[in-house]
Amino acid sequence: MSILELEILGQKLAVKSDEDESYIRAVESYLNSKVLEIKDSTTAVSTLDLALLAALNVTGELVKTKEKLKSQDERTETLIQLIDRSLEQ
DSSP states (O other): OOOEEETTEEEEEEEEESOHHHHHHHHHHHHHHHHHHHHHHHOSSSSSHHHHHHHHHHHHHHHHHHHHHHHHHHHHHHHHHHHHHHOOO
């Protein structure tokens, strides 16, 4: 386990994690890019508002990705069943 210092919205944050540092840095970078994207496209000025809007956007992406994965899993299962039936004949 390591402790890393991250900077999000100009705020320093110490994070303790079992994840690899490169992964944590990628998460930090992604979140900062989302914050900047929102900052450029909104009139929200408070740090809290920017953080919440970024959290909403990232959560929306997560929900959509989970829905796509679920759909792909269902399709994969259907195809496996079709192949199994085909092989049984």
